[in-house]
Amino acid sequence: MTSLSFNFSSADRLTQQVEEQFDAELARLRDLVAIPSVAWESFDLSQVERSALKVQELALEAGFEQVEILRASYGQGKEGMPAVVAQKPAAEGYPTFLLYAHHDVQPAGDPALWETEPFEATRVGDRLFGRGTADDKAGIMVHLAAVRALWQVLGEDFKVGVTLFIEGEEEAGSPSFEAFLETYRQKLAADYIVVADSANWKEGVPALTTGLRGVISADISVRVASHAVHSGMFGGPLLDAPTVLVQLLASLHDSQGSVAVEGLIHAPEPEVEYNTEDFRRDSGILPSMKLAGRGSLTSRLWAQPALSLIGMDITPVDSSSNTIAASARARISLRLAPGQDPAQAHLFLEKHLEAQNIHGAQLTYQAIDSGQPYQAELEGEGAQLALAALEEAWGLEAVATGMGGSIPFIASFKEAYPQAQILITGVEDPDTRAHSANESLYLPDFKKAIVAEAIMLAAKS
Ligand SMILES: [Zn+2]
Incomplete structure (x- = not known):
């Protein structure tokens, strides 16, 4: 070499x-x-x-x-x-x-x-x-x-x-x-x-x-009503904020698990390949889980974007009740391929979420971090x-x-x-x-x- x-x-x-x-x-x-x-x-x-x-x-x-x-x-x-x-x-x-x-x-x-x-x-x-x-x-x-x-x-x-x-x-x-x-x-x-x-x-x-890879993170907040209400009285026409938020979050990947945000680039294919069995063993992924994404594993790991949901503010299960939550928040982290500008990636992500906001929730996108x-x-x-x-x-x-x-x-x-x-x-x-x-x-x-x-x-x- x-x-x-x-x-x-x-x-x-x-x-x-x-x-x-x-x-x-x-x-x-x-x-x-x-x-x-x-x-x-x-x-x-x-x-x-x-x-x-x-x-x-x-x-x-x-x-x-x-x-x-x-x-x-x-x-x-x-x-x-x-x-x-x-x-x-x-x-x-x-x-x-x-x-x-x-x-x-x-x-x-x-x-x-x-x-x-x-x-x-x-x-x-x-x-x-x-x-x-x-x-x-x-x-x-x-x-x-x-x-x-x-x-x-x-x-x-x-x-x-x-x-x-x-x-x-x-x-x-x-x-x-x-x-x-x-x-x-x-x-x-x-x-x-x-x-x-x-x-x-x-x-x-x-x-x-x-x-x-570079990395950015952002907080996505949705609000659906001015205050929380009883689901028995208002449930049906009024979707709760966590449901609207998870629908938005689900749109960030396609059905194969590749990041579906338009504008994000892929870097050239790496020269080496990561053996699938090695990856399964090293990552601890369950045998029943399919590997997400497309292309070689090294490409998915180094040369393509990867998006993770790393935090969420919704009502914890133990304190839940029959209430329609008015707001919810999530933090996502997005790894970027070499060559991608983090500031642009924030714009692409924000644009994607706005386009997917089909229920008309009040949507706030807050950029948290950017690494080249x-x-x-x-x-x-x-x-x-x-x-x-x-x-x-x-x-x-x-x-x-x-x-x-x-x-x-x-x-x-x-x-x-x-x-x-x-x-x-x-x-x-x-x-x-x-x-x-x-x-x-x-x-x-x-x-x-x-x-x-x-x-x-x-x-x-
Ligand atoms: Zn270190």
Whole structure:
């Protein structure tokens, strides 16, 4: 797949070095996982401060001399969560790599669903279980371990510049991200941006993520009457608001389960295919359920829009009575194919709902969120370097994959540093269950990810 050639002459020494230091890296990862650093306002935010301090300590230990904890102001006098920024300047004439990961995590969710303690990294076979073991505390450790190995093996010949940037609010939607790039634009400037927050193709098969879907969300409210009334007295001519709303929502998909909103685009067909049995196993879909949509599974996951109903405000069953509800509200989330403009997608969605509002309800569409999709230039030197380094570390050709999820800040990086090449790597795999109970990291691939990153930086040193 790769057409350029790179100097990987230190690959064997780096591989051996990573092997030697690996147990210590795992211990450091366990320390990070032990801190429940959820950056949501309803959680104990002092834990995010603790994890920032821990990352700072680990960065100093890895050999960085200058390590700062920084934050940016945004909105009306709000302060972002603490990010850790460490710098090793480039030798004259050598490029700089910005290494990104995040130290905040998703909440653990229902503890009953976990088979191990969420904030106590627990090894079972080849996997390490715990919240953040993969997303994204392993990403932090890939960067730190690679840098440590490079100092050990290359010493003075470790010439590329490295800027470590560990964000503290990714799972909270990165509210101060753009302000942060604005405030520290000079400090974070780089030739390559390595984002270690994505996934490999499957256990044992490396991938570079070259496409990301965008995402928008919106609230749809309907009102059918000025107040709720008795269904015995008015039911018949007056439809209740939830019924009108679910009819509207049902119109968003066609009978095969493809999104039916006119104007939404599909990106080109991906080169790889996701095996149907693998998808069924990884997703937990019931055997009786048909797979929705059309085209290859990878196209449906990466290159087509996907719409989910993620919340609804109607009367809960336990407090229901024979009443015709006057209003109802739903929140939908719409994933967008690479190439789709989020602002346009909002317009298409709103237009669709207005056209489908056949009963004449008072309809309100409120845009909540917008995240840009992303498409990498696969032919670029950076992407070629990353693919070659992954292949070298795994001894196996790397797959260029799309990703169904979205990393909206990638577009912010692209905007702030148009010249930089963005390389999206990661340690997750289809069974990682990021954001869900029993999140885990596949350790053999974690080790290889460290080697690959070290090889990549060495090739430019
Ligand atoms: Zn993440």
